[in-house]
Amino acid sequence: MRQNFDVLIVGGGVTGAAVGYGLAKKGISVGVVDATPSVDRASRSNMGLIWCQSKALGNRNYVEWCFSSSKLFKSLASELKKTSGIDIEYTESGGLIPCLGEEEFTKRSDYLDALRKEAGEKGYPGTMLTRDELQAKLPNITFGTNVTGATWCAEDGLVEPLKLMFALRHGMEHLGGTLIPNTNVIDIAKTESGYLITTDDGEIECTRLVLAAGLGNRQLAGKFNVTVPVVPNKGQVFLTERVPDILPSPLLGITRTRGGTIMIGFEHEYVGTDTSLHTEKFCHVAKWATDIWPALADLRIIRTWSCLRVWPKDGFPIYDKIPGHENAFILNAHSAVTLAAVHIAELPDFIMGKEICKTAADFTLSRFDEK
Template structure:
């Protein structure tokens, strides 16, 4: 049975970032991953590095997000070096298109609230200013304006995940794909039992396995509520440049493809399947924004399940009564990657999570009474 300093349960975007962050700081790390059929939210990520709308009602989340945006350029440089190519980060601003006066006013209200919570560069732009931001972009007649955040951007999420795994290897960490975790023996060290009988021993553990978080956290008596929210995506053929800035539901990648999405289907259905009705709705709205897309061929469409807490915000904690056992859950693992690989990993190594996430503790949930803030 191998012994490690830190074992991360979950090899998706969140767990890999944490594991890599710990390993690059000298910890002996194992990342316990699922198999090829695992329902990975990382496969369905839209790729935005995004602050718009994040933290409305919870300023700590907004601040955590803005700090990650500031740290992303350094992360992108490192990840690009690890994979030997550009990981696609472009932070030239981001948009949330409004296709009616009613949408514009509703968005304005959100922007106003976020201004009061520290989002001082987020603002509304009318159609004329929007067109000036994107000279040469042919917008549909329905577009009346947008919200605009100059610090937002996007990246290639699959390159990011590949970079984390390359970084894990380079740092000497163990990547252990395989069967699910079925039991955790509490103590120092913790002993993690897998369905095939394999065991992993570690002084500290991090539960970061997305939709599997409630089941695994319950092995240590913790109640972490997470539900599946389906998201669907469409990718077109490669096109000439038609959209210079990414938007919340449409972006042109560095490869020229246009990605359209992403739905928020919170119907309790734990399947990642695509549906014609949602695909048609997404495509129709995208064409209203960019009429040129009406002639584009869709090459790929897929769905994925994202882990969502009751309020939609991240949750981080050291579990009450289990020193060295941490839980992390979020649906914005690309945006927050720099924080997970940086301050959060540092806090896990130190045995104390950073003060910046104190208000992101799951004790804020009504049924989270068996975890204690640190």
């Protein structure tokens, strides 16, 4: 039997599911076809940070895009509880970047100043905390002697990334969308009225097609002879035994999960699709983490793993039509969790034919041609 949708999204990770959810909310007939086993994906090497601060100097639109998404998470979390029955464990935790040594403190401070200058009248919510102020914020943690302070931003937050993904998928189904799991897209053909998708489990017809398959977009876009400048970004993390709620705000790279474990890791590696674990990387990260917070050394490591994340070559998202196609789209984002809320709010209209909002208008595919 051939299924038929107004919109078919290829890829049911956080990005694909967010757009599917947003479309289903508008009452549009939407299907999401997903090839990846439900937990073997980028979301699992993610700390669930909704992270806005101290990044993207020089790209004010991206800064605004992130902050606007963060502001939507509180209402999204309660909405998803109703539509999916899943608590995405959102907390308005704020976020901290600890600084080791005076030089790092000055560097962080200068960076925030530059972001604030760039923001102009709109202002920038990040600030520096002295060591004493940091200590007052996290009174149950004894910081290393070389910790000089931290950056702080109240608008950063935390979610459980896999729960976010499942909530978006279930919510979309609850709102009338269709999830087609464990199904591989084999071929895509243009028809008179839209697209015919051949999968390993039958054919699907759609009027509009969205490629939101993360790294898989490279192969899928190949069907259109389009190159998507996205590469694998390897993350390696480790997890400690459970501790009480002593870390209400994440230190970038050190996050306590709701279950009590502490997830540690911050490296980005570009090594193709190699996911092997490297002890020396762990040692480097562990040294840094225990310099910040010496008591971590007494905690047991209970698991380590690595995963490939999605990295558009300049780090910023891609939302664009496939060249020559009015109704086929490419979506790729590294910060799919942070941006999920704004993706739900803004991308469905874009998929349905409206112009994308001004803040996101520069995140085109063609920006990579110019270089």
